[in-house]
Amino acid sequence: MCGIAGWVAFDADLTRRGDALDAMTETMACRGPDARGTYLRTHVGLGHRRLAVIDLPGGAQPMTVTTPVGEVAMVYSGESYNFQELRDRLKGKGHTFRTDSDTEVVLRAYLEWGESVVDHLDGMYAFAIWDGRDQKLVLVRDRMGVKPLFYYPTPDGVLFGSEPKAILANPGVRKVVDTAGLRELFAQTKAPGWALYKGMREILPGTLITVDRGGVKERTYWRLRAQEHTDSREDTVARVRDLLTGVVERQMISDVPRCVLLSGGLDSSAITALAADRLAVKGERVRSFSVDFLGQEENFVPDEMRDTPDSPFVRDVARHVNSEHHNVMLDPADLSDPAVRRAAVAARDIPNGFGDLDNSLYLLFKAIREHSTVALSGESADEVFGGYPWFFHEQVLRSGTFPWMTVIPPLSLAGRTDHVEPGLRERLDVATYTADQYSAAVAEVEPLDGESEFDRLMRITCHLHLTRFVRSLLDRKDRLSMAVGLEVRVPFCNHELVEYVYNTPWAMKTFDGREKSLLRHAAAPVLPRSVVDRVKSPYPSPQNPGYAARLQEQVRELLAEPGAPLFAIIDSGWAKQTAEADPAGMSLAVRGGLERVLDVAAWLDLHSPELDLD
Template sequence: MCGITGWVSFDRDLRAEGETLDAMTETMSCRGPDDRGTWSEGPAALGHRRLAIIDLPGGRQPMTAATPEGTVALVYSGEAYNFTELRRELTGRGHGFSTDSDTEVVLRGYLEWGAELAGRLNGMYAFAVWDGRHDKLVMIRDRMGIKPFYYYPTPDGVLFGSEPKAILANPLARARVRLDGLRELFTFVKTPGHAIWDGMHEVEPGTVVTVDRSGLRRHVYWQLETRPQTDDRDTSVAAVRTLLDDIVRRQLVADVPRCTLLSGGLDSSAMTALAARQLAEHGERVRSFAVDFVGQTDHFVADELRATPDTPFVHDVARASGTDHRDIVLDAQALADLDVRAKVIRARDLPMGFGDMDASLYLLFQAVREHSTVALSGESADEVFGGYLQFFDEEARNADTFPWLVRFSRDFGDDADVLRPDLTEAMDLEAYVADGYRTAVAGIRRLDGESDFEYRMRRICHLHLTRFVRVLLDRKDRTSMAVGLEVRVPFCDHRLVEYVYNTPWALKSFDGREKSLLREATADVIPKSVYDRVKSPYPSTQDPKYAVALQDHAKDLLARPTHPVFDLVDAERLRRAAHRDTPQITQASRRGLERTLDLALWLDLYSPEVSFS
């Protein structure tokens, strides 16, 4: 796992721009603490920071191949889980290898198949190839968007990077956010390709972007498609289990210590149990880690989102699977620490997080990194198998909008209520969301004979897999890579996603509960307590000291009335929230405090030019 960056300028020789390339590359140091490398030739310059996972001595980058027509150079971030099969096929086609790394397999694969290599890869990846034979840059991103990838067109070429910070380190990039960028920050809809920073774009999932002297072109090599599927219940359950066994086996491959992230929910418990069983075949024991909060289990109060604390279920799984388990227990002071908040914002490049859940995730990853370099996560199972409350909420199901927004509005209040009224009016978020929703559902194909209800559920599943999940995958990647931890997501394997997406909703919920297929497919390896447990989201602290700390930070901010955050935030609303009695601090008001503090720190860290046009 790594950080990549680069610059193509057809009007200059970039060998003279080493200082700028170094600056771009060094912004990726957290993503790749083990090694660095740069390469330049004529109009192309590539930078790489490496987190060594496979073939520790042999996977250095940028990696190049000399051909009679010119040099082909690669910078690659991610993992190709089928690299062994591809290597065997390429060897049969006459390719020689000097390393055991999957990076060289990707390079040789490009030499053999060009950009069509993308369709042959199974994994999570973002990579760029400078093809000196044709003076073109080829940028490729994995199907689900697990690994981030951004680019910024210039008058004579392009800048690119794993994260916006790499691009913003180049003087050609302008750190500006316009009104549409602000809208994206406050709507939670994740418009495909939108990078929030003005002039910057994402390489969309499942897409190849090619840049040459004639301009920039995009090609979609994979997208989620509707296909008929007639497997019965037993066949579907068996197919899911077969896929999961293969996926977990592939994703356990690493030359460094690996572990699992365990929450005690169905997703992470099933993944941990499968990993434990497979490692046991080789006499190994899986490590597992869970996040917890001081006093949370003893003083837990059930609410509409969370009926039970995680820890008892976590320990049930650890015992049943014989894992080497460790709880990472956090207190309110650590969660509210402004330095931690700043590190999270720096990791994301944007103030669009989840408050204490972002802080706890960062601190969890930081603690895990002391013991392991690779972690398997249960992320994305809810999107794949239909696990969220909104899948079973009639209002959310029937709303002509993104269904999670119905739940968010009900549970947390209006996320934009921290903004100045004039800015809220100018942003017109309701219209922005409505436009985004119409675009998102326009291309979802309905099967012949599909009932109205099944088609509505298909649309909801599609929206989660193409909009909602991308927010969470970006959060996971950016937060974990900020501490040099590679987190793998077995449930995002495109074979599983395609199969389950096209399974009718009646089968996805055949027992009247969420994630019926996953529960039944792993029933033999998970404890009964987990099998029976109702879905519970990622944990959030209930300690009132956390809310008090937020209020104290808000009061400090209010003491600086000229701070640029008050060009965006309604100071009077913030003042009321900062002085509210602790028992009256709702989830919505706490969320408003968190968003305001995030905005203020982002403005301090990035000094962006904010344009209301």
């Protein structure tokens, strides 16, 4: 797992611009604390920061191969879980290897198959290959978008990086944010290709981009396809179990300490139990980590998002699988620490407004990194198997917008926009934009011949979650974990598993009358009964009203500077009124607005962007 950056300029001599390449590369130091390297030629510069996970001594990058007709160089971020099988195939085709790293396997696979290399990879990755034979750059992102990659076209080439900060470090880039960028920021629809900064684009999942003297070309190499599902219910459960078992086994491969994230829910518990089984064969115990807040379990009260605390279920799983368990206990006061918020906003490059959810995840990952370098997560199971409560409310699914926006208070239209400066709010017209994005997202869904109207609705719903909602969660997970040099793997994003479950009829996904029936029955043999029967509960959030009160205090400090750039974006009247409200009765939507105000303030201070709000 690493950070990559680069620059291609066909009308310039980049050997004179090593300082700019170094500056871009160093912004990725948090993603790769173990080593750095650059590759600089006349028209190309590649930068790499390494987090050593596979083949610690041999996986240095950039990695190059010299051919009779030119040099081929690569910088790579992520993991290819089938690299051992690919190495054997490539050896059979005459390739020789200098290292044991998956990076060299991917580079050799490109030499063998060219751009079709993408059809042979299983994993989470983002990489760039400079093919000196054809004087072209190839940029690739994994199928589900687990690893991030951004690019910025220039008049004579392109800039790219794992994160926007790498591109912004190039002196030729203006940090301009206009109304188009802010519109999606507040809409939070995860519009394909959106990046906050003007001129910058996010490479879409399952996409390959080539850059040569003819310009930039984009090709989609993978997308969700509709296929008829013919397996019986019993065979489907067995297939899910086999796929997931194989995925977990492959994703446990590491030359550094690894662990699992355990929340006590079905998803993370299934990963924990399967990992424990695989390690037990080798005489090892799985290491697990959970997060909680001081006083949360003792004083827990069911709220609009959560029915049960996590801790009792975490303990059940840890005992059941005999894990080496660590409970990371956070003080809600730490979540409101401006330094923690600043670190989280810096990691994400955008003021996303997730507040305590981002801050606590950052602190959890930071604590885990003291013990492990790799962690497996249950992220994405709800999107793959249909686990959210709103999947079962047909009225919500027929509401004409993204379902989560009608259910999650901070993601309602009011939660996303009430705190925006009134004139800007009118110009952004987030409601119309969201409706347009919803229509575009629905139009991408490939129909299945003979599908009933209801099954078509559920296919659309699943597609929306797998191409919009989950991408936001994966980006959050990657940025906050890599900010502390922790690699988080997501077995439920295996593309074979996703394809298989996506095409399973909804009636089979819910055959026991509950959410995630296929996963529940596939994992039941290795889980305690309490977890098998548990109702879905989201990532924990502090319930202590003292947390909201601390947010209010910080907002009042911002209001002491009424002419600050913040109030070109944020409604000072809303901020003042909310900062004086009773924190004990504050809704999640309003508290989310306070989080956004503070995130925007931190982002402006970090980046000092040019605001074009006309």
